[in-house]
Amino acid sequence: MSIKLENVNYIYEDGTINRFRALKDINLEVNDGEFVGLIGHTGSGKSTLIQHFNGLVKPTEGVVSYNGEDIFGEKYNRKNLRLEVGLVFQYPEHQLFEAEVLQDVAFGPRNQGLSEKEALIKAKEALALVGIGENYYNKSPFELSGGEKRKVAIAGILAMEPKILILDEPTAGLDPKGRDNILELLKRIHGERKITVILVSHSMEDIAKYVDRMIVMNKGSIMYDDSPKKIFRYHKELEEIGLAAPQITYLMQRLKESGYDVDENATTIEEALKGLNINA
Amino acid sequence: MMSNIIRTKNLIHDYPKCDEDGNVIGSYRALDDVNIEIEQGSFVAVLGHNGSGKSTFAKHLNAILYPTEGCVWVNGYDTSAEEDVWNVRQSAGMVFQNPDNQIIGTVVEEDVAFGPENMGVKTKEIWDRVNYALNAVRMNAYREHSPNKLSGGQKQRVAIAGVVAMRPKCIILDEPTAMLDPVGRKEVISTIKHLNKTEGITVILITHYMDEVIDADRVYVMNNAKVEMQGTPREIFSNVEKLKEIGLDVPQVTELAYELRKRGISMRDGILTIDEFVEEYGRLVK
Amino acid sequence: MLKDITIGQYYRENSIIHRLDPRVKLFGTMVFLVSLFVADNIFGYIIATLALLGVIKLSRVPFKFIVRGLKAIVILLLISVSFNLFTTPGTIIWKFGILKLTYEGIYNAFFMAVRLIYLIIGSSLMTLTTTPNDLTDGLEKALGFLNKIKIPVHEIAMMMSIALRFIPILMEETDKIMKAQRARGADFESGGVLRRAKSMVPILVPLLISAFRRANDLATAMDARCYRGGEGRTKMKPLRYKKGDGIAYLVYVIYLGLIVGANYL
Structure with missing residues (x-):
């Protein structure tokens, strides 16, 4: 079970003056059960990239395959693919449309061809998973708080029981509490449902804390694809493309440069506590 | 009192609560006895999670909302006096969260001119003000562009220029960076600081990003409709426990120092920067 | 799909026609449309x-751009x-059932087609050479007299922009x-x-909700920037007639005179 991109190129509005090469020779494989962070500044191509994963966008050149099959092959059922590869867009709460929370979440399962009863069961399971209780089922999505709306929207994708879950900046616009809530939720789902999670984020601190593998995009190409710890060593290069390593990385490197015996590769607070080699 | 550009006294704001038919069945208190004084020329930050009342507070400073009880004075004008509404709005400009939903013009320079045009400023002076404002936010090179083609940070700077062109004494920014990427956030914050330092405009920054408030002169932390903490950034960040309880972040170095202290290491309070941490660490391991 | 619509598009150039006051161009388009019905x-x-x-030559807009409309x-x-x-009733040339082809019919059809085509070319020429902003400004100013009969001209122009x-x-x-719903x-x-x-x-x-949210945000932002309708409002770029505009009006008079005169030939 994997998504594989081979020599993928994508060109916007080919043949016009607006022609823009959004993806350049992308080669990438995401394996089962990975928790991947995808990072890059606005316009780096990461949004275009994730739309290739579920066939919403067709590459101008190259092959995208899922479980070994070319998803743009003649007989390939892309509608099914979209149910297996769930994509949560930015500000997903803006796509809620039903009058009641439960009905909205059941939209996906219904499109999967499930019976009304089954669709509602799936919707209830998904809501339980994101921590939205029964008392919310019949509420209008528009009465909820920002964080709750977002959870409902994510449940809308989870109800389809995707094997791969892709989220485009799921914490944008939320406050710290809302952000931690969503990230903890993703970590739990990743563990419980054993699904692949691809997280697009701007926050290096979040990436460092949650993901095993990190992909850095710049100008349509993959710049780094490695563990966060290894990538943060290139913090100078990251800065050049408008990104930065977590503050902890800078601190540990400064301490090392000042001649102290610390672990300069620590990237999270937990690691730093160990790596500082200081005792009461 | 003259040096205070903004002053609130026992400010209370209630939103009406309605049932499904639209009948008022009660009220919800969004601001509860808020007393704040903001000095002319200062850089003030208001922190709080969503729903803490900080946005409601911002809307009071621009006479978009009026106090249920208590008073708000902006540049000496009482915001609840109807005849002074335009004076209040000219004295205290406002920048909102979503950059797309506050740009009116289809060309950058024309959008910046919108405020002065409404105020009835003469054509020649409008041009002077637009030039000045676009230079102040460093967007002069884009003056003839369409706002739709700009990045989020650039749009937000245009929105700031639109306010600057009204020559306000004070600018209130309601989560101006919440929808931006890190590059855009940096652009906007450095623009705001520049306006405060070199143009002497009072800045009130409402945010939940902690790293944006480190350079503020004064920080107010709102929680449950009340001002829960106030002081210099150092004073505020000395109280990591309370900030966490409220649901706010602290910079990573501050948190690390706090964790070390919890483990019995005698790190000092209120470390805000890497430099401070390195210095303190050096003192400890020696 | 939506990108193909060219009516209302602006073609960036700096021709004599582009530089004319939008009111002159609005009036000119009217004159041209009227002339098409006067000419017989x-x-x-x-x-x-x-x-x-x-005018097409003077505007320097490529011909294919105009025809696309x-x-x-x-x-x-x-x-x-x-x-x-x-x-059209008249001298029958050819007949099939109830369909009758007449000389008068050919004549009428020809002029109808020419009128329609010229009408579209004439008005797209105006939008191609005038920025949307200038156009709304021009309309606001040219139709200002409607204010007297309580038509909110400024508000309508503001809504347009x-x-x-x-x-x-x-x-x-x-x-x-x-895309998001397709993903579901x-x-x-x-x-x-x-x-x-x-x-x-x-x-x-969702689109409607978003439009309302934007409208609401925008209204607040306009309030905050002291917007209070058209009264007492000044302009960064006020419309002022220049010498060329006067000449244009003179050309219109001559043109109309020629059209009317041609009817007596």
Whole structure:
């Protein structure tokens, strides 16, 4: 079970003056059960990239395959693919449309061809998973708080029981509490449902804390694809493309440069506590 | 009192609560006895999670909302006096969260001119003000562009220029960076600081990003409709426990120092920067 | 799909026509449209054709750009031509059932087609050479007299320019919502008319909500920037007549005179 991109190129509005090469020779494989962070500044191509994963966008050149099959092959059922590869867009709460929370979440399962009863069961399971209780089922999505709306929207994708879950900046616009809530939720789902999670984020601190593998995009190409710890060593290069390593990385490197015996590769607070080699 | 550009006294704001038919069945208190004084020329930050009342507070400073009880004075004008509404709005400009939903013009320079045009400023002076404002936010090179083609940070700077062109004494920014990427956030914050330092405009920054408030002169932390903490950034960040309880972040170095202290290491309070941490660490391991 | 619409598009150039005051161009378009209905023989149409070609040349807008706007009216054109061809009474040339082709019909159909084509070319020439902003400014100023009969001209112009700013944003948003719903398994392509109409609900509801949210935000932002209607408002770029504009008006008078004169030939 994997998504594989081979020599993928994508060109916007080919043949016009607006022609823009959004993806350049992308080669990438995401394996089962990975928790991947995808990072890059606005316009780096990461949004275009994730739309290739579920066939919403067709590459101008190259092959995208899922479980070994070319998803743009003649007989390939892309509608099914979209149910297996769930994509949560930015500000997903803006796509809620039903009058009641439960009905909205059941939209996906219904499109999967499930019976009304089954669709509602799936919707209830998904809501339980994101921590939205029964008392919310019949509420209008528009009465909820920002964080709750977002959870409902994510449940809308989870109800389809995707094997791969892709989220485009799921914490944008939320406050710290809302952000931690969503990230903890993703970590739990990743563990419980054993699904692949691809997280697009701007926050290096979040990436460092949650993901095993990190992909850095710049100008349509993959710049780094490695563990966060290894990538943060290139913090100078990251800065050049408008990104930065977590503050902890800078601190540990400064301490090392000042001649102290610390672990300069620590990237999270937990690691730093160990790596500082200081005792009461 | 003259040096205070903004002053609130026992400010209370209630939103009406309605049932499904639209009948008022009660009220919800969004601001509860808020007393704040903001000095002319200062850089003030208001922190709080969503729903803490900080946005409601911002809307009071621009006479978009009026106090249920208590008073708000902006540049000496009482915001609840109807005849002074335009004076209040000219004295205290406002920048909102979503950059797309506050740009009116289809060309950058024309959008910046919108405020002065409404105020009835003469054509020649409008041009002077637009030039000045676009230079102040460093967007002069884009003056003839369409706002739709700009990045989020650039749009937000245009929105700031639109306010600057009204020559306000004070600018209130309601989560101006919440929808931006890190590059855009940096652009906007450095623009705001520049306006405060070199143009002497009072800045009130409402945010939940902690790293944006480190350079503020004064920080107010709102929680449950009340001002829960106030002081210099150092004073505020000395109280990591309370900030966490409220649901706010602290910079990573501050948190690390706090964790070390919890483990019995005698790190000092209120470390805000890497430099401070390195210095303190050096003192400890020696 | 939506990108193909060229009516209302602006073509960036710096020609004499581009530099004219928008009011002059609005009035000129009116004069031209009227002249098409005043002219009643071939000489009048020759004058109109020459005038149109002259303006196109002066505007420096490529001819293919202007013709592209005609695509939108091909069907309308065909309908009105065939209607005129077969229903005008007169000397019959050819007959099939109730369809009668007459000399008068050919004559009428020809002039109808020319009128329609010139009408579209004339008005797209105006939008191609005038920025949307100038156009709304021009309309506001030219129709200012309607204020006296309580028509809120300024407000209408303001609405037009806000619409111009938000149309691209909402188009982008529609695209995004469609993709997001497709990611939830929505299908907009298959099924009958009714099913397809129903499948639009998950797009239209979020779009409408978003439009309202934007409108609400925008209203607050306009309030905060001291907007209080057109009264007492000044302009960064006020419309002022220049020398060329006066000459243009003079040309209009001569043109109309020629058209009317041609009718007596």
